Amino acid sequence: MYIDGKWISNRPEFNVTNPATGEIIGQVPDCTDQDIEAVIAAADIAFREWRKTTAYQRSKLLYRAWELMIGQKRSLAELMTREQGKPLKASLNEVQYGADFLLWFAEEAKRMYGQIIPSARENQRFLVQKSPVGVVGAITPWNYPISMITRKLAPALAAGCTVILKPAESTPLCAKAMMEIFEEAGFPPGVINLITVRNPARVGEAFCTDPRVRKLTFTGSTPVGKMLNGLAAANMKRVSMELGGHAPAIVFPDADPVHAAKGLSMVKFLNTGQACISPNRIFVHEDHAEPFIKELSSRASRLVAGNGMSDGVGIGPLINEAATQKVDDQVQDALARGAKAETGGHRLTDNGLAGGYFYAPTVLSGVTADMKIYREETFGPVAPVITYRSEDDVIAMANDTDYGLAAYIYSNNLATSMRAFEALNFGIIGINDINPTSAAAPFGGMKNSGLGREGAQEGIEEYLETKLGGLAI
Ligand code: NAD
Numbered sequence: 001m002y003i004d005g006k007w008i009s010n011r012p013e014f015n016v017t018n019p020a021t022g023e024i025i026g027q028v029p030d031c032t033d034q035d036i037e038a039v040i041a042a043a044d045i046a047f048r049e050w051r052k053t054t055a056y057q058r059s060k061l062l063y064r065a066w067e068l069m070i071g072q073k074r075s076l077a078e079l080m081t082r083e084q085g086k087p088l089k090a091s092l093n094e095v096q097y098g099a100d101f102l103l104w105f106a107e108e109a110k111r112m113y114g115q116i117i118p119s120a121r122e123n124q125r126f127l128v129q130k131s132p133v134g135v136v137g138a139i140t141p142w143n144y145p146i147s148m149i150t151r152k153l154a155p156a157l158a159a160g161c162t163v164i165l166k167p168a169e170s171t172p173l174c175a176k177a178m179m180e181i182f183e184e185a186g187f188p189p190g191v192i193n194l195i196t197v198r199n200p201a202r203v204g205e206a207f208c209t210d211p212r213v214r215k216l217t218f219t220g221s222t223p224v225g226k227m228l229n230g231l232a233a234a235n236m237k238r239v240s241m242e243l244g245g246h247a248p249a250i251v252f253p254d255a256d257p258v259h260a261a262k263g264l265s266m267v268k269f270l271n272t273g274q275a276c277i278s279p280n281r282i283f284v285h286e287d288h289a290e291p292f293i294k295e296l297s298s299r300a301s302r303l304v305a306g307n308g309m310s311d312g313v314g315i316g317p318l319i320n321e322a323a324t325q326k327v328d329d330q331v332q333d334a335l336a337r338g339a340k341a342e343t344g345g346h347r348l349t350d351n352g353l354a355g356g357y358f359y360a361p362t363v364l365s366g367v368t369a370d371m372k373i374y375r376e377e378t379f380g381p382v383a384p385v386i387t388y389r390s391e392d393d394v395i396a397m398a399n400d401t402d403y404g405l406a407a408y409i410y411s412n413n414l415a416t417s418m419r420a421f422e423a424l425n426f427g428i429i430g431i432n433d434i435n436p437t438s439a440a441a442p443f444g445g446m447k448n449s450g451l452g453r454e455g456a457q458e459g460i461e462e463y464l465e466t467k468l469g470g471l472a473i
Pocket of ligand 1: 139140141144200201203205221225242243276377379445
């Protein structure tokens with residue numbers, strides 16, 4: 001743990017394992033209640049000076065952290081693959097994406113503009129200034145263990161907030177590596193802190209109830225996000241919530257089904273399907289079903305599963321046993337209710353995979369609304385395909401979910417694409433585009449997928465208060 005500029009390790013520890021092998025790769029301290037008090041006090045005291053720094057000073061430190069991160073790209077990616085399981089190439093991409101937030105907000109720090117607003121009264125002016133919200137509690141997930149940290153910390157620091165980071169129990173080593181970067185970059189003690197814990201509820205409760213913490217930023221599952229949001233609301237805290245998703249992908253009749261299958265296979269199996277924007281319900285026009293399913297299944301069956309450090313591996317393990325069982329439960333339920341496994345549909349234990357949590361890349365056809373996989377968020381390598389007849393039907397089916405994070409459209413018709421873009425109730429829509437994410441673009445969801453946006457100009461607003469001065473002259 002890193003509290004007030006000091007590393008702390010003499011606490012009971014918990015293990016971190018490699019999900020590809022089951023091997024223990026490290027230990028991290030389990031924080032005490034005194035550590036939680038100490039970390040909040042440190043961030044609160046540091047805020048008093050940090051808020052006075054200029055945007056240029058904060059920007060310089062973020063630039064330095066970006067440089068260090070880029071310099072350590074390979075070692076960070078290797079650590080991520082060992083701790084989280086994704087193939088090394090995907091880890092390298094994530095480190096780059098994570099670094100992008102440092103660079104973007106190093107620049108955005110200087111654009112926290114205010115306003116002078118004319119008054120109806122001759123001898124009055126209104127002055128609007130932005131100021132940092134204060135101490136931020138940041139809770140991050142394991143599926144993107146580095147980029148979810150920078151996506152929160154970079155805008156918070158740029159805004160002039162101090163931060164306490166609590167990473168997921170499965171991936172604290174990536175968080176520790178990022179803390180070392182922030183320390184080396186020269187952030188003052190107490191400005192960025194790391195607390196690790198085996199049972200996260202204690203820290204979550206402290207973030208939501210301690211009056212010194214002014215903002216909670218959370219990425220994780222919808223049930224935990226709702227619970228924390230309730231607690232934070234009772235204490236009138238600012239919140240940002242990036243929660244679950246159940247993204248629809250629509251292949252319209254004017255699209256090329258083979259091209260669509262290629263794109264959707266790439267985004268579906270990315271990170272072994274453990275992404276909140278993974279396409280989980282693929283709606284294909286009935287005229288396209290056959291070529292689409294053939295291409296998608298062929299691509300899925302050719303993906304090589306294994307340890308992400310090995311050459312040629314295209315898909316890594318799931319994060320743990322519970323995640324693997326949940327995926328298999330959804331698949332078995334769908335098969336029992338009449339779906340067909342075009343490929344996959346089972347765990348992988350042969351060829352040295354028995355020690356890890358591997359599941360065969362799976363394509364299910366004949367998926368219907370009564371199946372669990374149609375309603376529940378799927379956090380695994382399973383592509384459920386549903387056929388449809390009319391545009392109105394498919395828009396209604398796509399919107400028929402409690403989630404509202406991402407959606408994808410394949411169409412070669414501008415009018416169809418625009419109609420669908422406007423009719424779909426989702427925060428992020430890829431139009432013939434499988435990667436609609438960037439540090440420069442606002443990321444976030446509607447409905448049960450959360451509150452607020454990360455990245456882009458909106459990203460820094462989440463960490464700012466608006467202050468009005470009425471000035472008599
Ligand atoms: P999770 O909610 O169990 O864990 C996420 C984080 O919350 C972890 O740091 C965990 O330690 C912490 N946490 C869990 N219980 C807590 C509590 N009672 N108090 C405080 N903190 C607590 O989620 P998960 O299953 O590990 O992560 C995957 C989920 O995250 C998926 O649902 C996925 O869709 C979502 N996710 C969303 C986004 C997004 O940007 N919208 C990005 C990645 C993941």
